[in-house]
Amino acid sequence: MSGTTADARQTRPKSIDTLLEETRAELDRLGPEQAAEAVAAGALLVDTRYAALRERDGTIPGALIVERNELEWRLDPLGDHRAPEATSHDLRVIVVCNEGYASSLAAASLRQLGLHRATDLEGGFQAWRTAGLPVDPPKSAAEQVDRAGSD
Numbered sequence: 001m002s003g004t005t006a007d008a009r010q011t012r013p014k015s016i017d018t019l020l021e022e023t024r025a026e027l028d029r030l031g032p033e034q035a036a037e038a039v040a041a042g043a044l045l046v047d048t049r050y051a052a053l054r055e056r057d058g059t060i061p062g063a064l065i066v067e068r069n070e071l072e073w074r075l076d077p078l079g080d081h082r083a084p085e086a087t088s089h090d091l092r093v094i095v096v097c098n099e100g101y102a103s104s105l106a107a108a109s110l111r112q113l114g115l116h117r118a119t120d121l122e123g124g125f126q127a128w129r130t131a132g133l134p135v136d137p138p139k140s141a142a143e144q145v146d147r148a149g150s151d
Contacts, residue, residue: 020104027119032128035128048102050067061134091117097124
């Protein structure tokens with residue numbers, strides 16, 4: 001039966017490349033230097049890379065670490081599981097993934113929650129590092145064991 005509510009919710013299939021292009025058209029994406037300036041002005045940089053990449057490549061000093069599967073819960077200012085940094089829907093959030101692909105989709109998801117200033121870092125962590133911006137080196141295995149033992 002045509003015209004039902006279920007029909008209205010269906011969308012036409014599209015490729016991930018098309019979805020990414022459409023999503024990015026709605027974002028004011030930032031290059032590494034622009035992101036660093038935004039952070040200096042009070043934006044929240046959120047690193048969504050999984051632990052193995054952070055352990056391999058290091059982290060951006062001051063970035064909030066939130067793995068992708070927890071992002072919406074941790075950044076929703078109205079949520080019970082929000083991070084202390086998730087103070088307002090007006091917060092400027094810059095999502096960082098490894099190379100700047102998944103972060104675009106994550107920023108769009110945050111916008112659906114009302115974080116209207118959410119965007120992402122073009123080229124992700126790799127572009128940040130290549131631009132020569134600060135990176136905390138990966139912790140050695142000994143440091144990770146020491147930290148685990150002190151928890």
